[in-house]
Amino acid sequence: WSEPLAEGAVILRRLVRDEGAELLALVLDVAAQNPFHHRITPGGHRMSVAMTNCGDLGWSTDARGYQYTEQDQATGRHWPPMPPRFRQLATAAAAQAGFADFQPDACLINRYEPGAKLTLHQDKDEKDLRQPIVSVSLGLPAVFQFGGFERGDATQRVLLEHGDVVVWGGPSRLRFHGILPLKAGVHPLAGAYRYNITFRRAH
Ligand code: MD5
Ligand code: FE
16 A cells, blocks of 8 residues: 655555565575675765665765766676566556656665664765655565654654565655664564665666
């Protein structure tokens, strides 16, 4: 079912739950080609979330900052291709939320282990901020923080569970958001982890 969060943001609860196993297999297949690793931020901190990418462009960080690149700087190789099912799913979810021609060129995959978190931030490294971001949650549940347009604004807490899809567009594209430290647990398909797949139009 569909649950509006704010203008431009809608949770499609459980949309892909029944294909969770297939989607997790595709995630592991991407990771077999380009392993998850913990990035070092430009400030020198090791991120608690491990990441990989697939698609034409991938999100990277280095001393110059954050950017989308055609190659993984760690290996010098192109990212694995985006599985066709990923692309279809992203396009269909965006359409369901009112974004008719979303064509993602980047897919960032985040892996959370117990205690891993994402502090409040905005996603603004993409060229066209009128394009939404589609996010798919798999595995262990996490508490998502949904804020305002300034870092200090009050935040709302939303539980994101296995199979939930969220489309972040319109004015909600630039809201501050984060993930609270993951609570340890065992998911029948994903084990000790939460995975989040985000589809983006980067260039
Ligand atoms: C996650 N990932 O659950 C989230 C899902 C990231 C990230 O935040 O940057 O990898 S995407 C949540 C999102 C994206 C764009 C806008 C908003 C939320 N928002 O306005 O709240 O791993
Ligand atoms: Fe984000």
